[in-house]
Amino acid sequence: MAKDPFTRRNFIKTTAATTIGVSLASPTMAFHQDKHVKPVRVAVIGTGNRGTSLLRNLLAIDGVEIPALCDLNTDRLAFARKMCVEAGKKEPEVYSKDEYSYKELMDWENLDAVIIATGGASYPSTGSTGDGYRLAESVGHSVIPTRPSLVPLETPGSTAQSLQGLSLRNVSVSLLIDAKKKDAKFGEMLFTHFGLSGPIILSLSRQIVDALNKIKRVIISIDLKPALDDKKLKLRLLRDIEQHGKQRYSSLLRELLPRKLIPVCVKLTNIDGDKLANQISSNERIRLCRWLKDFRFDISGHRSYSEAIITAGGVCTKEVDPRTMESRLVNGLYFAGEVLDIDADTGGFNLQAAFSTGWLAGQSAAG
Numbered sequence: 001m002a003k004d005p006f007t008r009r010n011f012i013k014t015t016a017a018t019t020i021g022v023s024l025a026s027p028t029m030a031f032h033q034d035k036h037v038k039p040v041r042v043a044v045i046g047t048g049n050r051g052t053s054l055l056r057n058l059l060a061i062d063g064v065e066i067p068a069l070c071d072l073n074t075d076r077l078a079f080a081r082k083m084c085v086e087a088g089k090k091e092p093e094v095y096s097k098d099e100y101s102y103k104e105l106m107d108w109e110n111l112d113a114v115i116i117a118t119g120g121a122s123y124p125s126t127g128s129t130g131d132g133y134r135l136a137e138s139v140g141h142s143v144i145p146t147r148p149s150l151v152p153l154e155t156p157g158s159t160a161q162s163l164q165g166l167s168l169r170n171v172s173v174s175l176l177i178d179a180k181k182k183d184a185k186f187g188e189m190l191f192t193h194f195g196l197s198g199p200i201i202l203s204l205s206r207q208i209v210d211a212l213n214k215i216k217r218v219i220i221s222i223d224l225k226p227a228l229d230d231k232k233l234k235l236r237l238l239r240d241i242e243q244h245g246k247q248r249y250s251s252l253l254r255e256l257l258p259r260k261l262i263p264v265c266v267k268l269t270n271i272d273g274d275k276l277a278n279q280i281s282s283n284e285r286i287r288l289c290r291w292l293k294d295f296r297f298d299i300s301g302h303r304s305y306s307e308a309i310i311t312a313g314g315v316c317t318k319e320v321d322p323r324t325m326e327s328r329l330v331n332g333l334y335f336a337g338e339v340l341d342i343d344a345d346t347g348g349f350n351l352q353a354a355f356s357t358g359w360l361a362g363q364s365a366a367g
């Protein structure tokens, strides 16, 4: 176990001395008055996804009592209290941040474990405002700079905006950073009133946020016809033109594109929409093919933490023992969930990380 410059009591005093002391947010506090003789008393502070997982874990351990619960979110708090009662425990005291008393924390004796499980800084309306980072730093932990991730992107101009609400399925999106292709994703994306969103855009956003922070040029290129290579697409166009030669260009596009995209395509390919299909020149055909495979957007920014599904960065994982989630710097201090420098793609991986680390931290703290 690492050398602990803080005694348990001093740790609480340290945190209480900071203005964010209340940010002992989702910590679980284990009061082992005497592990072998008396029941283990645990106060759960913060009851988010991982907090609830911690709680479930602790409730399953014989001899654990839960005298107190704390969370900023009163619905979660009520749910957590109900869990305790349904598990046959004595009804715990509940505290929201405003009511939270540091003095009370400082006065608690025999505190054996603190679990910081306060989530990240994203969607602060859910209660996660980054308190855990400040708390971790206050006891000597390093915090890898945080930034929004799984976050929608902003585009300049009005093209994306004019397509607001349009969702594209089965498209391939390439990410170009300073003109070099860095990644590609296949799937679904969405146009919004500010730019681009949807699963594949969100999945690319971490790299994009980092590139934008380094003032690099970021381009998203959409391949609207990923199932057709250039040759097949050209043949497909020729066939459409042959079959519908008397149709206007803009009507011909109905065979190829969702309606909302047609005016954008007409404008960006710079082909007269009223032109008959059989009058489209070979150069124009080439232009259309290129555009269908490479519909580009400059990325000018990203949305803020308030719209970011997760937070990248956080408490440095090198300073946490992955076998127990205990701090390598402070004995009895545990971390779980998004407060750590862990972030993953969409698909439930972030929730799984929160549940798994929460389970492990709860088990280790109470065990």
Ligand SMILES: Cc1cc2nc3c(=O)[nH]c(=O)nc-3n(C[C@H](O)[C@H](O)[C@H](O)COP(=O)(O)OP(=O)(O)OC[C@H]3O[C@@H](n4cnc5c(N)ncnc54)[C@H](O)[C@@H]3O)c2cc1C
Residues within 6 Å of the ligand: 022, 023, 024, 025, 026, 045, 046, 047, 048, 049, 050, 051, 070, 071, 072, 073, 076, 097, 117, 118, 119, 120, 122, 123, 126, 127, 128, 129, 130, 131, 132, 308, 309, 310, 336, 337, 338, 339, 346, 347, 348, 349, 350, 351, 352, 354
């Ligand atoms: C809209 C949205 C959709 C998402 N969809 C997915 C998805 O599909 N798949 C996926 O894997 N992940 C998803 N996530 C991310 C996932 O929800 C988080 O990664 C996960 O909830 C992190 O769990 P956590 O317990 O670490 O933090 P949280 O669930 O944020 O819990 C932190 C808790 O700490 C409390 N707290 C914070 N500060 C204090 C304080 N000072 N005092 C008291 N309490 C405090 C908060 O109130 C909160 O209850 C989504 C997130 C959002 C916002």
